[in-house]
Amino acid sequence: MSDEKIKKIVASTFLDLAQILETGQSGKKMPILVTAIGSEHGEETIYNAALEAAKKGICVKVIGTRDVKAENLESILVSSEEEGHKKMDEMLSEKVAYGAVTMHYPFPIGVSTVGRVITPAAGRKMYLATTTGTSSVNRVEGMIKNAIYGIITAKACGVNQPTVGILNVDGARQTEIALQKLKENGYDINFATSGRSDGGMIMRGNDLLTASADVMVMDSLTGNVLSKLLSSYTTGGKYESMGFGYGPGIGEDFDKLIMIVSRASGVPVIAGAIEFAKEMLLGEYQKVLAAEFNKARKAGLNDILVELKAGKREETAVEVKAPPKEVVTEEILGIEIMDLEDAVTCLWKAGIYAESGMGFTGPVVLVGEHNLEQARNILSQKKFIG
Numbered sequence: 001m002s003d004e005k006i007k008k009i010v011a012s013t014f015l016d017l018a019q020i021l022e023t024g025q026s027g028k029k030m031p032i033l034v035t036a037i038g039s040e041h042g043e044e045t046i047y048n049a050a051l052e053a054a055k056k057g058i059c060v061k062v063i064g065t066r067d068v069k070a071e072n073l074e075s076i077l078v079s080s081e082e083e084g085h086k087k088m089d090e091m092l093s094e095k096v097a098y099g100a101v102t103m104h105y106p107f108p109i110g111v112s113t114v115g116r117v118i119t120p121a122a123g124r125k126m127y128l129a130t131t132t133g134t135s136s137v138n139r140v141e142g143m144i145k146n147a148i149y150g151i152i153t154a155k156a157c158g159v160n161q162p163t164v165g166i167l168n169v170d171g172a173r174q175t176e177i178a179l180q181k182l183k184e185n186g187y188d189i190n191f192a193t194s195g196r197s198d199g200g201m202i203m204r205g206n207d208l209l210t211a212s213a214d215v216m217v218m219d220s221l222t223g224n225v226l227s228k229l230l231s232s233y234t235t236g237g238k239y240e241s242m243g244f245g246y247g248p249g250i251g252e253d254f255d256k257l258i259m260i261v262s263r264a265s266g267v268p269v270i271a272g273a274i275e276f277a278k279e280m281l282l283g284e285y286q287k288v289l290a291a292e293f294n295k296a297r298k299a300g301l302n303d304i305l306v307e308l309k310a311g312k313r314e315e316t317a318v319e320v321k322a323p324p325k326e327v328v329t330e331e332i333l334g335i336e337i338m339d340l341e342d343a344v345t346c347l348w349k350a351g352i353y354a355e356s357g358m359g360f361t362g363p364v365v366l367v368g369e370h371n372l373e374q375a376r377n378i379l380s381q382k383k384f385i386g
Helices: 003-023 043-055 081-093 139-156 172-184 205-210 220-232 267-282 285-298 301-309 337-349 369-381
Strands: 032-035 060-064 073-077 099-102 111-118 125-134 163-167 215-217 247-250 258-260 330-332 354-358 363-367
Touching (some): 032 081, 032 267, 043 060, 043 073, 043 267, 111 220, 125 220, 125 354, 139 172, 139 247, 139 267, 139 285, 139 301, 163 205, 247 267, 247 285, 258 267, 337 354, 337 369
Parallel strands (some): 060 073, 099 258, 125 215, 163 215
Antiparallel strands (some): 247 258, 330 363, 354 363
């Protein structure tokens, strides 16, 4: 190695150390992708948000139809939304980028997004666990996992001991019992207390406004509504102007950092989502995820989930095994969430490999392109779809 090359490496190392001391952040680039096509406010909104994030030193790559040049900003040109999503997946897989902000992604069952909002009464950040996707087809199991997903996200973003509250929705009490068992078994959960006079960890509507909990646990559909409401209540609903979007998709076996925003999200929210992604990367969220699930498993998470579903599972005469795994890219829509796993099993029985997932508008069954027509016919005949 030449003396000149050694000098450059040493200089780069000292510059990086200096930036860490000054800002707490590494100077090493961790590019964040943003897909621009599909916004209700036009591509210009996405590019403006990317520019805002780039001005703060975040390396942003925008996938869209416009060629915009600026410091820390690169344009990746595509001609359609579909092409943009394919490019996004490709760049994430090849580690050309480390995270992505997009308006749609078909997360598999078991993955859901943890949103972050600014609460109006106190101006505090609150994590909504969760806002899109489905952690489990069993509602209470999903909310238990949502609590862990929320803790992971908050800790990755620097909240060392996040308080956890459960919104007073269907399944809240069963979720409370399960989380208390986890705590008794050694999993460290810091339960929040409602601001209402009777206290407790079950949160009321008032607690949403005041951020009585750092992590607010609920089902994804409720979280989705609340995320929309808390990000656009000052604008009449058509433009999301506050917060950080629907957040990262979190799941035990999901290793891509994909942040979801709405087609109605405006510049502040999209720029916030890009910053949120950078926080997750700097906080090494995958290490946090592995550590939290390791602690939860040691505290009996698996047994608690089995006990929760005991006696509710329908027995089948013959166990259906999955056909050989293959790439699944086509989505079949219109299936009820409670029928989703049965629909997949139905296709397996017919020799078609399929997976369950969650698309932008609801549950989906994912199949290979060559099986799409046959799979639709089978699911139609069996009354899973119309």
